[in-house]
Amino acid sequence: IEKNKVSVFSSNYQFYGDMSDRVMESLEMLTPKLEIYSIDEAFIKTDSVSFGDVFKDVINIRKKIIKWTGIPMSFGIAPTKTLSKIANHIAKKRTSEGVFDISENSVADDIMKKLPVEELWGISNKWGERLRHMGISTALQLKNSDAKFIRRHTSVVLERMIYELRGIPCLNIESIKPKKNIMSSKSFGAPIGDIEPILEALSSYTARACEKLRKQNSKAGGIYVFIRTNPFQQKKPQHKNGYALNFDLPTSDTRSILHEARKLMRGLYKKGYKYHKCGIILLDLVPDSYKQTHFFSTNDSDEQNNFMKIVDRINNSMGPQTLFYLSQGIEKEWKMRSKNRSNRYTTKWSELLEVN
Numbered sequence: 001i002e003k004n005k006v007s008v009f010s011s012n013y014q015f016y017g018d019m020s021d022r023v024m025e026s027l028e029m030l031t032p033k034l035e036i037y038s039i040d041e042a043f044i045k046t047d048s049v050s051f052g053d054v055f056k057d058v059i060n061i062r063k064k065i066i067k068w069t070g071i072p073m074s075f076g077i078a079p080t081k082t083l084s085k086i087a088n089h090i091a092k093k094r095t096s097e098g099v100f101d102i103s104e105n106s107v108a109d110d111i112m113k114k115l116p117v118e119e120l121w122g123i124s125n126k127w128g129e130r131l132r133h134m135g136i137s138t139a140l141q142l143k144n145s146d147a148k149f150i151r152r153h154t155s156v157v158l159e160r161m162i163y164e165l166r167g168i169p170c171l172n173i174e175s176i177k178p179k180k181n182i183m184s185s186k187s188f189g190a191p192i193g194d195i196e197p198i199l200e201a202l203s204s205y206t207a208r209a210c211e212k213l214r215k216q217n218s219k220a221g222g223i224y225v226f227i228r229t230n231p232f233q234q235k236k237p238q239h240k241n242g243y244a245l246n247f248d249l250p251t252s253d254t255r256s257i258l259h260e261a262r263k264l265m266r267g268l269y270k271k272g273y274k275y276h277k278c279g280i281i282l283l284d285l286v287p288d289s290y291k292q293t294h295f296f297s298t299n300d301s302d303e304q305n306n307f308m309k310i311v312d313r314i315n316n317s318m319g320p321q322t323l324f325y326l327s328q329g330i331e332k333e334w335k336m337r338s339k340n341r342s343n344r345y346t347t348k349w350s351e352l353l354e355v356n
Contacts, residue, residue, distance in 0.1 A: 014320070015344045022069050022346075030061050035173045043081055043173050058099050077101040081171045082164035083108060085121040086139070105167070112139035112165065120161065130154065139165060179216065184209035185279020188334045191230065195269045198227065198278055199262055200329035206261045206280050207325060210254040213282055214312060219250035221284030223257060225264040230276035239273045250286050253304040254311075257282070258327060320347055 020039045028034045033045035046057050058075045065073055075098060076087025087102035090111065094100055102108045118128035120139055134153070136142050142150075142158075143165035151159035160170040184205035192198055202225065213220060226242030243264045251257065261280055269275075315322050343351040 009342055012342050012344065014347050015342065018344075018346045019069065019071060023065060023071050023073070026065050026068050027061070030064060033173050043084065045173050054103075055099065055101050059097065062098055072098060075099045078103055078108075079167045080164040080169045081173075082121055082161055083167065086111060086115065089119075103167075108165075108167070109140055109143075112143060115139040117142055122157070122161065127154070127158070131158075179212075179218075180285055182209050182212050182220075182282040182285070183279060184212075185226075185277060186335075187277045188275065190334075191274035191276060192334055193271075193274050195266070197329070197334040198269060198275060199265055200327065200332065201334045202261055202265050202278050202280060203258055203325060203327040203329070204332070205278070206258050207254055207328060209280055209282050210252060210257055210308075211312065211315075213285070214252045214288075214308060217288040218285040219252045219288055219290060220247070220257065220282040221250045221286060222246040222282075223261055223264070224281040224283055225261050225268065225278075226280075227265065227268045227275055227278040229273050233276075237273055239270055239275075241268045243268060244283070246284070250284070250290055251304070252288065253308055254325070256304070258325060262327065 016039065024034070024036050024042060027042055027044055031044040032047055035043040037043060044061075046054050054077055058077060062073055062075060065071060074088055074091040076084040076089070076091050077099065078084040078087050078101075083102050086108075087100045090102070091098055091100035102111065115138060116128070117123060117131050117137055117139060118125055120142070123131075131137070131142065131154075136145055142162060145162060147159045147162045150162060163170050186201075186205070188197075188201065192201075222245055224242055224244045226240070228240035229236065229238050231238070231240075245260055245264060247256075247260070265278065311323050343353070345351060345353050
């Protein structure tokens with residue numbers, strides 16, 4: 001490391017997530033339709049009339065995002081999602097522009113004849129091996145194959161891909177949909193044998209999951225809590241378990257969910273094991289507008305919602321964890337090691353970049 005002057009950095013998920021949100025919000029402002037595919041990928045649709053106009057528009061979008069966020073994005077322009085993924089891969093190598101247009105058939109064919117079929121979006125090595133047995137080894141060969149034959153001998157997914165490679169859209173750009181489940185889980189910084197640090201970790205993961213739940217305007221109908229030792233250390237005693245619980249009424253109140261999650265964890269935990277990871281999954285999500293009464297329920301839903309809105313508003317304006325639950329702990333020695341983590345410049349006042 002010293003010989004080659006390698007810099008080592010720990011993961012900085014909070015910073016990554018915040019910068020991703022900023023980029024996606026910028027794209028949403030600049031384009032009529034956006035589908036967030038992952039933390040660092042998205043599909044967009046433009047209002048441009050011709051592909052020549054699209055290229056100019058995308059160049060301008062890229063310049064604005066670099067100006068607003070400092071993130072140098074790569075854009076692939078194409079009539080379909082599958083072709084745009086191919087174009088994006090090429091755009092990453094074109095650092096001067098960061099944009100590549102694969103809309104012309106001749107351009108697309110020239111690229112696809114050199115592209116191994118396994119490198120296509122969504123094709124695994126297993127599917128690639130099967131296609132090679134059928135005499136299809138490149139993207140161009142797949143494009144020119146008999147779509148109905150491929151469907152009969154593989155699946156409708158590959159049939160759609162053939163049409164996508166031909167420039168016929170089969171996969172629409174989807175608006176952001178609320179997640180059906182929300183999971184929050186991380187490995188501990190070191191193996192833990194005592195229950196209290198595990199409960200602290202679970203409380204923190206639960207609070208974070210509930211924030212995401214309210215952000216997408218949903219409620220949870222139940223939870224699944226789990227715990228496990230390190231499966232890669234087979235010489236040490238192994239234990240893993242999980243419990244699920246359905247609520248009487250769907251809720252997004254962190255206090256209620258914390259109470260139930262901690263009860264489940266106390267039932268899961270066993271002495272004599274060194275645990276590696278725990279987490280929570282919020283299940284059976286419904287819209288926040290969902291209303292249901294329960295004869296024995298004494299919960300004041302309006303009071304719960306108003307309280308959580310106040311907590312979220314303060315944490316959004318003053319910074320994450322400005323208000324937190326005591327059950328989340330203070331020292332948090334269970335957290336993942338991050339001694340080489342870069343500063344969280346955009347989410348921590350104490351870690352702001354100083355300019356003298």
